[in-house]
Amino acid sequence: MKRILIIGTRGSKLALWQAHWVKSEIERVQPGIQVQLNTIKTTGDKILDVPLSKVGGKGLFVKEIEEALKSHECDLAVHSMKDVPVDFPVGLHLAAILKREVPEDALISRSGLKFMELPHAAKIGTSSLRRACQLLNLRPDIEIHQLRGNLDTRVRKLDEGQFDAIIVACAGLNRLGLSNRITEALAPTVCLPAIGQGAVGVECRTDDAIVNPILNKLNHRETELCVKAERALLRKLQGGCQVPIAAHAALYENDVLRLHALVGSVTGDRIISGVREGGTADVEAIGVALADELLQKGAKEILDEVYKEG
Structure with a gap:
């Protein structure tokens, strides 16, 4: 060996x-x-x-x-x-x-204000269309500004005053010992996580x-099952970074897997969401079934528009 x-x-x-x-x-x-x-x-x-x-x-x-x-x-x-x-x-x-860390997104604000408390036209830094879509859906008044770079760079730019708040993954902050910087862990009902996040x-x-x-x-079996379901949905949607797609699966009692997912427009004015659950014998089938449901509910039109523009 x-x-x-x-x-x-x-x-x-x-x-x-x-x-x-x-x-x-x-x-x-x-x-x-x-x-x-x-x-x-x-x-x-x-x-x-x-x-x-x-x-x-x-x-x-x-x-x-x-x-x-x-x-x-x-x-x-x-x-x-x-x-x-x-x-x-x-x-x-x-x-x-x-084994997965917590999947949620984190809001870090300079003022210590939570997302719904931020002032009108607050500048929020994120490079994620998924995050921007969901936050604009709840707060059309905010301004989304591009923010790239590693975690240290993003936090530094916030501290320098370039933004009122930034959105990053809780998992990264926790792993680097920066949990104290989290102003608010965004509930999945506010910002559904990225596929595989954490x-x-x-x-x-x-x-x-x-x-x-x-x-x-x-x-880690539980994490593997959940991530497989999320990635099966993404594969069926043929989604990439050009489209706001989010999904998160969790395993419950009796090996029941529940998958939440959404597809949104880049501007956040349209969000198609759904939820499916089933046993763990074929978690990828749950992801495919939910993807089909989203497509039938209007996600196909959103995807077609984005890829046509791209």
């Missing part, structure tokens, strides 16, 4: 925290294995002045890391699941999803006989 495994990871503080977490988990379940990190700069990390919806979407955060996997420069890759496209290159797959996934080569059994030990 190989004694050294190499993790491919982005270089942000949050990405490195996640990679080190996976490293410690591997070393815990497989004594004798050493794990090293290979920091890789992705296209998404290099292009910071353009919205993701304009430059190719989530795949920009994984492409170079996947190339390193295929060329054996690393043995596994650690990703935030909300950044991972639904389809993988030939020869690669998602081998494990670790979960960390590990990708590797499908034929790696050493890495796959190790990663299998790290997989």
